[in-house]
Amino acid sequence: MWIYEKKLQYPVRVGKCDPRLARLLIEQYGGADGELSAALRYLNQRYSIPDRVIGLLTDIGTEEFAHLEMIATMVYKLTKDASPEQMKAAGLADHYVNHDRALYYHDAAGVPWTSAYIQAKGDPIADLYEDIAAEEKARATYQWIIDNTDDPDIMDALKFLREREIVHALRFREAVELLKEHREQKKVF
Amino acid sequence: MEKGQNVDQWREWDAYYSPFDPCSPRQKYYLIPPDQMTTFQSAGLKQYSPHEALKRGTLWPDLYSPYPRGAKEGTR
Numbered sequence: 001m002w003i004y005e006k007k008l009q010y011p012v013r014v015g016k017c018d019p020r021l022a023r024l025l026i027e028q029y030g031g032a033d034g035e036l037s038a039a040l041r042y043l044n045q046r047y048s049i050p051d052r053v054i055g056l057l058t059d060i061g062t063e064e065f066a067h068l069e070m071i072a073t074m075v076y077k078l079t080k081d082a083s084p085e086q087m088k089a090a091g092l093a094d095h096y097v098n099h100d101r102a103l104y105y106h107d108a109a110g111v112p113w114t115s116a117y118i119q120a121k122g123d124p125i126a127d128l129y130e131d132i133a134a135e136e137k138a139r140a141t142y143q144w145i146i147d148n149t150d151d152p153d154i155m156d157a158l159k160f161l162r163e164r165e166i167v168h169a170l171r172f173r174e175a176v177e178l179l180k181e182h183r184e185q186k187k188v189f
Numbered sequence: 190m191e192k193g194q195n196v197d198q199w200r201e202w203d204a205y206y207s208p209f210d211p212c213s214p215r216q217k218y219y220l221i222p223p224d225q226m227t228t229f230q231s232a233g234l235k236q237y238s239p240h241e242a243l244k245r246g247t248l249w250p251d252l253y254s255p256y257p258r259g260a261k262e263g264t265r
Binding site: 050051052122124125176179180182183 | 199202203204205217219220221222225226
């Protein structure tokens with residue numbers, strides 16, 4: 001089970017009215033390497049992975065939901081007061097006719113989220129390498145989003161999220177090292 | 190590369206088994222292929238004969254990964 005804390009993992013401030021940025025941020029919401037994909041991927045892989053790394057997948061998968069919530073907050077703040085004209089000018093007319101200002105799980109190009117984005121191969125090495133790749137791709141995506149804004153407030157939160165991807169990638173690589181060990185083998189120091 | 194590293198590429202582990210689980214427990218195992226133990230392949234490693242290499246898919250015994258478990262390993 002989960003216990004919900006009604007606050008964000010890191011404060012989200014949006015200093016500039018820029019609905020255009022919402023369209024880019026949605027990549028991390030419902031994109032292939034976004035936070036939804038990450039959370040669902042890790043929390044699902046947990047069941048069949050060796051028990052030594054289940055806890056890691058639980059922890060990181062849970063944190064990804066906290067990131068998802070931060071992205072949602074940014075998108076919401078950027079669009080909640082936008083007029084239909086502003087939505088159109090931001091390239092969000094397509095979104096507006098289908099969803100109004102509601103959030104939806106699709107990527108920056110409007111492609112709806114699909115579980116085909118995530119894999120559970122059952123082989124722990126294959127699964128962990130997918131996880132490492134996903135973290136690096138998400139880090140790159142954050143970089144390209146940061147390149148597309150000049151709002152220092154939103155940049156601050158995005159830099160935090162980018163750094164978390166780096167830490168997660170390392171944790172997954174450590175998990176690979178743990179699985180490579182012969183557990184029963186006696187170690188001589 | 191460490192010697193004899195492809196002798197045992199398999200790792201075993203036990204998943205938690207509850208007294209209320211419906212099926213009898215089963216040993217869990219996974220494979221660590223030899224590429225995982227190599228950062229950068231070193232030069233001068235022992236090689237298979239050309240014919241053997243073509244059959245196995247690699248020139249080097251150190252990179253050979255037999256499958257399924259229990260399949261014949263090493264040189265003839």
